[in-house]
Amino acid sequence: TALRPATTTTTPTAATPARQTEAPSAYQHRLGSGVHLLPQTDQLRALHTVVRDRDARREDFVFYAGRIIRLLTEAALNLLPFEPYEVTTPVGRTYRGLRFADNLVGVPIVRAGESMEAELRAVVPGIRIGKVLIQRDRTTKQPRLYYTAFPEDIASRQVLLLDPMLATGGTALAAIEVLRDLGVPEENIVFVTFITCPEGLAAVGDRYPGVRIVTSAIEEGLNENAFMMPGIGDFGDRYFGTD
Ligand code: PRP
Numbered sequence: 001t002a003l004r005p006a007t008t009t010t011t012p013t014a015a016t017p018a019r020q021t022e023a024p025s026a027y028q029h030r031l032g033s034g035v036h037l038l039p040q041t042d043q044l045r046a047l048h049t050v051v052r053d054r055d056a057r058r059e060d061f062v063f064y065a066g067r068i069i070r071l072l073t074e075a076a077l078n079l080l081p082f083e084p085y086e087v088t089t090p091v092g093r094t095y096r097g098l099r100f101a102d103n104l105v106g107v108p109i110v111r112a113g114e115s116m117e118a119e120l121r122a123v124v125p126g127i128r129i130g131k132v133l134i135q136r137d138r139t140t141k142q143p144r145l146y147y148t149a150f151p152e153d154i155a156s157r158q159v160l161l162l163d164p165m166l167a168t169g170g171t172a173l174a175a176i177e178v179l180r181d182l183g184v185p186e187e188n189i190v191f192v193t194f195i196t197c198p199e200g201l202a203a204v205g206d207r208y209p210g211v212r213i214v215t216s217a218i219e220e221g222l223n224e225n226a227f228m229m230p231g232i233g234d235f236g237d238r239y240f241g242t243d
């Protein structure tokens with residue numbers, strides 16, 4: 001009941017123990033049905049193994065993180081509304097298909113969220129991109145909002161909110177609040193995040209139960225410095241080379 005896979009669930013094998021496919025049971029009752037965890041395939045875990053290695057070269061981190069971000073992007077697009085749409089095939093028959101029902105906008109939370117922009121642009125050419133610049137105070141870890149830029153009609157768009165890390169949830173809550181103030185319904189927001197933990201999922205789920213969350217990994221939890229464990233370190237610093 002707690003976790004709904006983005007597509008299908010894989011059967012746990014020796015290489016993919018069940019522990020890796022589910023959040024710690026103590027938190028499960030707090031996770032809403034809006035949490036979509038990518039199927040924990042061996043391929044996905046191999047990709048994660050590269051990027052979680054503290055000794056990973058930056059070009060490997062960027063490349064393999066990009067592959068996971070592509071999977072997340074595709075899973076997020078699967079959650080958007082589609083409407084019936086028919087085309088005529090080259091042999092003159094009708095194909096009763098589907099197309100996106102609503103307009104889209106991608107909103108990376110600057111800075112680290114910008115690491116996810118290219119993969120979204122690669123699959124949705126010409127997509128509109130809003131920006132919200134939020135930085136956590138280095139000591140207090142409290143998020144601060146510095147800058148926003150959005151299309152005027154954002155309230156009527158499906159919003160893919162992008163940030164690779166959902167840790168305490170402070171940043172995500174601040175960004176969602178900005179969107180809600182502009183009139184975006186919770187149900188129109190899909191938060192796409194590379195890695196998260198039960199604390200972050202609960203923070204967003206308690207306050208905004210209508211917001212759906214797509215992630216590739218749910219960690220054990222946070223340490224005293226608000227870092228996820230076992231985690232990936234500081235995604236933005238590793239991706240952009242500022243560590
Ligand atoms: C990081 C990360 C998230 C946020 C997650 O951003 O990119 O935005 O922390 O933490 P939270 O859930 O506890 O708020 P940071 O402010 O470190 O800056 P960056 O995006 O420039 O890396």
Ligand code: MG
Nearest residue numbers: 110111112113
């Ligand atoms: Mg950030």
